[in-house]
Amino acid sequence: MPRSKLDAAARRNRILANTIVIALAIITLLPFLWFVVMSFKPADDIFAGIDGFFFTPTLENYTSLWNDRFAGSMLNSFITSSVSTILALVIGTPGAYALSRATMKQERTFSLLILASRMAPPVAFAIPYFLVYRYMGLLDTRTGLILVYLTFNLALVVWLMRNFFDATPRALEEAAWIDGASLWKTFMVIVLPMSGPALVTTAILCFLYSWNDFFFALTLTRNNAMTAPVEVVNFMNYEGWEWGKIAAGGTLIMVPVLAFSLLMRKYLVAGMTAGAVKG
Amino acid sequence: MENRRRDVAVNAVGHAAKAGKTPAFERQRQRFFWLLLAPVLAILAVVTLLPTLYLLVTSFTPLNLANPATAWDFSDPLVNYRTLLTDDRLHNSFWVQAKLSVVTVVLQLLFGLVVALLLNMRTPLMNALRTSFLVPMVLPPIVVAIIWKVLYSPDISPAWWLFQLLGWNVQTPITDASWALTAIIVADTWEWFPFTMIIILAALAMMPEEQREAAEVDGASIWQLTWYITLPYLKGTLLVAGLFRLIDSIKTFPLIYILTDGGPGSVTEVSNYYIFVQSFSFSYIGYSAAVTMVLLAMIVVLSWVIIRAVSGGSNAQE
Numbered sequence: 001m002p003r004s005k006l007d008a009a010a011r012r013n014r015i016l017a018n019t020i021v022i023a024l025a026i027i028t029l030l031p032f033l034w035f036v037v038m039s040f041k042p043a044d045d046i047f048a049g050i051d052g053f054f055f056t057p058t059l060e061n062y063t064s065l066w067n068d069r070f071a072g073s074m075l076n077s078f079i080t081s082s083v084s085t086i087l088a089l090v091i092g093t094p095g096a097y098a099l100s101r102a103t104m105k106q107e108r109t110f111s112l113l114i115l116a117s118r119m120a121p122p123v124a125f126a127i128p129y130f131l132v133y134r135y136m137g138l139l140d141t142r143t144g145l146i147l148v149y150l151t152f153n154l155a156l157v158v159w160l161m162r163n164f165f166d167a168t169p170r171a172l173e174e175a176a177w178i179d180g181a182s183l184w185k186t187f188m189v190i191v192l193p194m195s196g197p198a199l200v201t202t203a204i205l206c207f208l209y210s211w212n213d214f215f216f217a218l219t220l221t222r223n224n225a226m227t228a229p230v231e232v233v234n235f236m237n238y239e240g241w242e243w244g245k246i247a248a249g250g251t252l253i254m255v256p257v258l259a260f261s262l263l264m265r266k267y268l269v270a271g272m273t274a275g276a277v278k279g
Numbered sequence: 280m281e282n283r284r285r286d287v288a289v290n291a292v293g294h295a296a297k298a299g300k301t302p303a304f305e306r307q308r309q310r311f312f313w314l315l316l317a318p319v320l321a322i323l324a325v326v327t328l329l330p331t332l333y334l335l336v337t338s339f340t341p342l343n344l345a346n347p348a349t350a351w352d353f354s355d356p357l358v359n360y361r362t363l364l365t366d367d368r369l370h371n372s373f374w375v376q377a378k379l380s381v382v383t384v385v386l387q388l389l390f391g392l393v394v395a396l397l398l399n400m401r402t403p404l405m406n407a408l409r410t411s412f413l414v415p416m417v418l419p420p421i422v423v424a425i426i427w428k429v430l431y432s433p434d435i436s437p438a439w440w441l442f443q444l445l446g447w448n449v450q451t452p453i454t455d456a457s458w459a460l461t462a463i464i465v466a467d468t469w470e471w472f473p474f475t476m477i478i479i480l481a482a483l484a485m486m487p488e489e490q491r492e493a494a495e496v497d498g499a500s501i502w503q504l505t506w507y508i509t510l511p512y513l514k515g516t517l518l519v520a521g522l523f524r525l526i527d528s529i530k531t532f533p534l535i536y537i538l539t540d541g542g543p544g545s546v547t548e549v550s551n552y553y554i555f556v557q558s559f560s561f562s563y564i565g566y567s568a569a570v571t572m573v574l575l576a577m578i579v580v581l582s583w584v585i586i587r588a589v590s591g592g593s594n595a596q597e
Contacts, residue, residue, distance in 0.1 A: 013501070014400065014402055017397055017400050017402070017405075018402055018404050018405065020397060021394075021397050021398065021404070021405050021408055022404070022408065024394060024397075024412075025408045025411045025412065028411060028412055028414065028415060028469070029411055029414060031426050031427070031429075031430055031469065032414055032415070032418065032426060034426075034429070034430070034437060035422075035425070035426045035429060038429065038435075046435055047434055047435060091318055091319055091322055092319055094315035094316075094318070094319070095315055095316045095318065095319030095320070096319075097315060098311075098312035098313070098314075098315035098316040099316065101308075101312060102309060102312035102313075102316070113323075115582045115585065115586065116578070116579055116582050117323075117327050119526045119527075119578050119581075119582050120575060120578060121529060121530045121532075121551050121554075121571070121574060121575075121578070122530065122532070123551060123554050123555055123558070123567075123571060124330075124331065124334060124571050124574070124575055125327070125330055125331075126558075126559075127334055127337070127558055127564060127567060127568055127571060128329075128330035128331070128333040128334045128337070129330060130558075130559075131333070131337070131564065132330070132333070147326065148326075150322070150326045151326050151327050151330075154319065154322065154323055154326065154327075155323070155327075158319060158323075177304075183307070183308060183311040184311070187315075211419070212419040212420060212421075214419075214420060214421040214532070214533050214536075215532055215533075218536075219555075219559055229419060229421040229422075232421065232425070233421065233425075233536075233537065236425075236428075236537075243429070243435055246425060247425075247429075250421075250422045250425050250426070253419055253421070253422055254418050254419055254422045257417060257418065257419055258414070258417060258418070261413075261417035262410055262413065262414075262417065265410065265413055265417075265477075
């Protein structure tokens with residue numbers, strides 16, 4: 001075949017592939033975009049069928065949401081997610097460092113433990129936690145949620161941070177020891193500052209996992225500590241079907257998630273496959 | 280990656296030799312590491328192992344929250360496990376789970392593979408659009424469920440406007456016993472095909488060029504290249520991605536909770552959901568604990584298979 005003909009065929013293929021990818025991207029994004037647009041629609045236009053396609057955007061769904069208990073539930077979401085993330089980092093990071101540097105024989109057992117805690121269905125933890133919390137008066141408290149979130153956050157921190165430490169050279173630490181720095185000081189002054197970016201990444205992942213939680217918040221809270229995902233679902237149950245408010249609430253919940261996770265999509269998979277695949 | 284790690288190790292050994300690292304220092308170092316490790320292990324045990332043990336113990340009691348006396352009643356420890364064998368609704372839930380898991384995993388692998396192969400052509404346009412395919416996966420699961428509730432609600436769904444325009448009279452699938460599971464499968468596939476896609480894309484990026492180029496020179500078509508070279512290369516990746524999705528599909532909750540509530544009847548009631556209903560709606564905690572233990576056992580086995588699959592794969596590369 002002459003060269004030019006081949007090139008033409010290749011170009012046709014590329015154009016075809018590009019077109020298919022554009023179409024697929026639109027199909028993928030459409031349900032999500034529809035939902036976001038709906039949150040800016042006046043109530044009448046939501047039910048107006050095709051006539052509601054063109055509408056004057058409004059913030060009324062958001063303002064009516066904010067007068068509600070919704071702000072409180074957002075605050076609950078934020079507090080439980082951040083505190084659990086910080087706790088997991090403080091407890092987990094030194095352990096991850098030790099795991100990376102010490103010579104361990106139970107490598108595979110440990111992997112299995114981490115993987116299992118990521119794989120376990122939330123109900124497996126929800127049942128015992130529910131019983132214990134009922135007894136201890138921790139049901140419907142932020143403390144209760146923070147502790148439950150440690151079940152997955154700790155494993156995540158240990159796994160991700162250990163991978164990070166595995167990939168960092170030991171020469172700096174060794175040099176510090178030679179200079180007479182204590183083990184503890186070396187860890188605090190040399191190792192930790194070096195891990196800044198990795199700590200931030202891990203923190204964001206932990207935060208997102210806790211923020212996205214629905215099951216624990218559904219089963220372990222009733223009122224006071226209820227988080228935003230559960231509150232939004234409640235709009236469906238007892239206040240009739242206020243779709244505008246539901247869409248506005250859903251959009252507010254997903255904004256931080258979208259922003260953070262697309263920023264660091266490279267690490268997303270490392271977080272999701274924790275326990276099995278080294279990032 | 281492996282090479283770098285080895286270099287680092289060699290470096291460290293060199294340094295240690297120069298520093299005249301003594302056995303005493305080595306012992307001190309190990310002690311320090313255990314000191315750092317102890318709190319994590321202890322807390323991990325308290326927050327994960329202890330509850331699992333408690334779950335196991337509870338599974339030997341007929342605990343029912345309506346009747347406090349049942350809490351530590353071990354008179355017939357295997358009663359739940361016997362009930363489990365004859366509980367038709369539970370068996371149905373396993374069957375629903377199997378259908379949901381198998382179909383969604385296959386569809387997600389298929390769509391993920393197709394989109395990844397396309398995106399791997401890496402034209403500028405594709406690189407720009409790549410991120411948009413990740414959106415479904417990163418949305419909070421509860422929001423995904425609500426989005427699909429909107430799409431499946433005839434009075435507000437854009438799909439039903441279209442049906443109306445075409446004069447079709449379509450029922451919503453989520454209240455139709457023969458379509459409800461399909462509705463969940465569609466939503467779940469949309470949510471998670473990006474996961475398989477991104478894993479496959481990562482593998483494709485590391486694929487060695489030589490074989491492909493050689494085959495191209497020999498005049499192989501795009502289809503032949505894909506079928507004989509790319510797909511065999513991706514075998515391990517597809518296996519791992521599929522196993523991950525398989526295990527995660529056992530946890531599917533928000534979609535079912537929001538879209539169908541396990542119904543109509545129990546056609547979309549997967550095992551996880553059945554446990555939720557038994558424990559948190561009916562308060563049959565003891566029995567739910569037993570069912571959960573069975574589910575956990577299955578998950579541990581599957582996790583073990585994953586670890587074997589992954590480490591087997593990396594051994595082959597070394």
